[in-house]
Amino acid sequence: MDYINLNYTPNENDLLSCMIIKGENLEKLANEIAGESSIGTWTKVQTMKSDIYEKLRPKVYEIKEIGEENGYKVGLIKIAYPLYDFEINNMPGVLAGIAGNIFGMKIAKGLRILDFRFPEEFVKAYKGPRFGIEGVRETLKIKERPLLGTIVKPKVGLKTEEHAKVAYEAWVGGVDVVKDDENLTSQEFNKFEDRIYKTLEMRDKAEEETGERKAYMPNITAPYREMIRRAEIAEDAGSEYVMIDVVVCGFSAVQSFREEDFKFIIHAHRAMHAAMTRSKDFGIAMLALAKIYRLLGVDQLHIGTVVGKMEGEEKEVKAIRDEIVYDKVEADNENKFFNQEWFDIKSVFPVSSGGVHPRLVPKIVEILGKDLIIQAGGGVHGHPDGTIAGAKAMRAAIEAVVEKKSLEEKAEEVEELKKALEYWK
Numbered sequence: 001m002d003y004i005n006l007n008y009t010p011n012e013n014d015l016l017s018c019m020i021i022k023g024e025n026l027e028k029l030a031n032e033i034a035g036e037s038s039i040g041t042w043t044k045v046q047t048m049k050s051d052i053y054e055k056l057r058p059k060v061y062e063i064k065e066i067g068e069e070n071g072y073k074v075g076l077i078k079i080a081y082p083l084y085d086f087e088i089n090n091m092p093g094v095l096a097g098i099a100g101n102i103f104g105m106k107i108a109k110g111l112r113i114l115d116f117r118f119p120e121e122f123v124k125a126y127k128g129p130r131f132g133i134e135g136v137r138e139t140l141k142i143k144e145r146p147l148l149g150t151i152v153k154p155k156v157g158l159k160t161e162e163h164a165k166v167a168y169e170a171w172v173g174g175v176d177v178v179k180d181d182e183n184l185t186s187q188e189f190n191k192f193e194d195r196i197y198k199t200l201e202m203r204d205k206a207e208e209e210t211g212e213r214k215a216y217m218p219n220i221t222a223p224y225r226e227m228i229r230r231a232e233i234a235e236d237a238g239s240e241y242v243m244i245d246v247v248v249c250g251f252s253a254v255q256s257f258r259e260e261d262f263k264f265i266i267h268a269h270r271a272m273h274a275a276m277t278r279s280k281d282f283g284i285a286m287l288a289l290a291k292i293y294r295l296l297g298v299d300q301l302h303i304g305t306v307v308g309k310m311e312g313e314e315k316e317v318k319a320i321r322d323e324i325v326y327d328k329v330e331a332d333n334e335n336k337f338f339n340q341e342w343f344d345i346k347s348v349f350p351v352s353s354g355g356v357h358p359r360l361v362p363k364i365v366e367i368l369g370k371d372l373i374i375q376a377g378g379g380v381h382g383h384p385d386g387t388i389a390g391a392k393a394m395r396a397a398i399e400a401v402v403e404k405k406s407l408e409e410k411a412e413e414v415e416e417l418k419k420a421l422e423y424w425k
């Protein structure tokens with residue numbers, strides 16, 4: 001079987017995949033990757049028919065040697081798969097092919113998927129976000145400025161009443177959205193059912209007192225049926241949002257959840273993504289995952305901060321932002337390897353979270369723009385004067401950006417910001 005065809009020009013209906021591979025012989029490796037991810041195996045099989053080969057075989061249409069590492073060749077390859085290979089609206093099934101067995105092949109000394117190009121028919125088979133940036137802004141009645149979020153801290157341990165009180169303080173201090181942390185689910189000390197009602201009660205109180213829209217993002221991460229049960233509780237309690245740890249819950253759960261009848265804004269936390277995205281040798285780039293989550297239909301997705309505590313370089317994080325925000329994305333051959341059209345699929349609100357505090361806000365907005373949800377956990381609840389002061393300081397930092405003032409200038413007006421700037425150098 002030969003899947004190499006360097007003269008092939010991808011058809012607009014092909015699903016394309018781009019990856020960096022490492023091995024002794026790039027052609028041989030690319031050929032095996034193409035086969036293993038579609039119709040091939042390690043040997044010729046008597047059951048293969050010529051029409052299967054004709055209709056379903058992928059084509060490796062680009063192989064570019066880009067270097068050498070530990071005696072192995074490193075190359076960038078592109079593969080085109082005919083859509084006929086797939087059940088197109090079954091994301092787990094599709095990934096079992098194009099991002100399945102191939103990572104474990106002995107012959108591959110490195111294999112990192114950088115990008116996919118999803119063709120029109122494929123894109124249109126998915127729901128995409130229900131709300132997108134526009135819908136979220138409309139719900140929260142915030143037109144232009146970045147949204148301010150916080151994560152209740154400590155991550156786990158607060159009792160339900162304490163959790164609701166911290167949320168309340170964050171809201172009245174100026175936070176728009178309060179979320180559970182990724183590892184808070186329904187522990188003994190803070191049961192989901194109690195937490196959601198008590199926290200939403202506090203949301204209502206904060207809305208009344210501030211005259212602003214406030215929202216809570218309860219984490220419904222759990223085995224799927226329990227996730228649904230918790231979503232029903234969230235619906236009953238009057239939450240606009242649910243939060244899902246999308247990587248650990250899995251592609252099947254995320255796709256299914258979006259296909260349910262709920263009308264929630266879905267906040268996607270990406271806990272565990274780095275197990276797939278961080279290694280330069282093996283894995284899948286966050287950009288490729290982000291495109292998948294946009295198709296599946298999350299409304300908000302953590303993409304990184306560049307300047308905060310989590311790994312993620314400026315160009316990469318910006319490229320991820322482009323892929324989830326814009327309708328048409330052009331390849332830059334550095335992080336984005338394909339032009340991608342999103343047709344009617346809505347945008348996803350990018351979320352910058354992890355190690356954020358007021359001093360970092362101007363830089364984050366400079367890099368990623370105003371269509372952003374800026375979240376700070378430690379950067380709110382770590383303020384020397386507590387949560388309300390921390391929320392005020394973060395909100396003032398966002399206002400400074402909007403008003404085109406320096407943080408120092410704004411700090412002259414807002415004592416809490418001044419203190420935060422002194423505390424977090």
Ligand SMILES: O=C(O)[C@H](O)COP(=O)(O)O
Nearest residue numbers: 353354355356376377378
């Ligand atoms: O879930 C998150 O995004 C993190 O918990 C952020 O927390 P931090 O602002 O304290 O880093």
Ligand SMILES: [Mg+2]
Nearest residue numbers: 151181182183
């Ligand atoms: Mg967290």
